[in-house]
Amino acid sequence: xxxxxxxxxxxxxxxxxxxxxxxxxxxxxxxxxxxxxxxxxxxxxxxxxxxxxxxxxxxxxxxxxxxxxxxxxxxxxxxxxxxxxxxxxxxxxxxxxxxxxxxxxxxxxxxxxxxxxxxxxxxxxxxxxxxxxxxxxxxxxxxxxxxxxxxxxxxxxxxxxxxxxxxxxxxxxxxxxxxxxxxxxxxxxxxxxxxxxx
Numbered sequence: 269x270x271x272x273x274x275x276x277x278x279x280x281x282x283x284x285x286x287x288x289x290x291x292x293x294x295x296x297x298x299x300x301x302x303x304x305x306x307x308x309x310x311x312x313x314x315x316x317x318x319x320x321x322x323x324x325x326x327x328x329x330x331x332x333x334x335x336x337x338x339x340x341x342x343x344x345x346x347x348x349x350x351x352x353x354x355x356x357x358x359x360x361x362x363x364x365x366x367x368x369x370x371x372x373x374x375x376x377x378x379x380x381x382x383x384x385x386x387x388x389x390x391x392x393x394x395x396x397x398x399x400x401x402x403x404x405x406x407x408x409x410x411x412x413x414x415x416x417x418x419x420x421x422x423x424x425x426x427x428x429x430x431x432x433x434x435x436x437x438x439x440x441x442x443x444x445x446x447x448x449x450x451x452x453x454x455x456x457x458x459x460x461x462x463x464x465x466x
Contacts, residue, residue, distance in 0.1 A: 276302070281294075324336045326341055340364075340372065348404075353410060355379045359375075376393070397431065405434060441458050442459045
């Protein structure tokens with residue numbers, strides 16, 4: 269016999285589906301929400317409802333914003349000749365937080381994965397090709413350093429070859445502040461292959 273009502277149990281099950289939250293963490297989060305119903309739970313529920321109604325996927329780049337085209341695509345200060353291709357909106361947001369890129373973005377919507385059934389047709393590749401044909405000079409591939417990310421990068425490199433656009437990719441290797449004895453073999457291998465003259 270459960271000591272938790274069905275409404276609370278449903279809330280725990282829904283929160284447990286979020287990345288980084290298992291059933292135990294979800295239970296603690298729900299308990300905190302219930303304890304602070306007025307100052308946390310109700311404002312959060314309202315904010316989620318408003319976000320669900322207002323947030324759209326940008327028709328150009330795939331970013332999430334309240335307008336489409338998004339604020340990044342509409343910003344005249346950004347370089348429209350350079351597009352940084354990322355797997356997911358989270359990657360776009362990470363690059364924006366770092367403040368290292370002032371061009372435009374293109375969100376693929378994932379990475380190629382035979383195991384997960386993600387084929388090129390399921391990614392936003394056709395719209396990327398169309399954007400390249402509008403006068404883009406450089407494509408920066410910012411794929412994750414995973415097998416799927418590297419497979420996707422190679423596929424895009426082959427696909428973009430016929431357009432004649434310059435294709436570059438983010439460097440891989442030793443992170444700033446990283447110590448060699450803490451790095452895995454793949455990172456060290458990538459760092460050696462990407463070494464350059466000083």
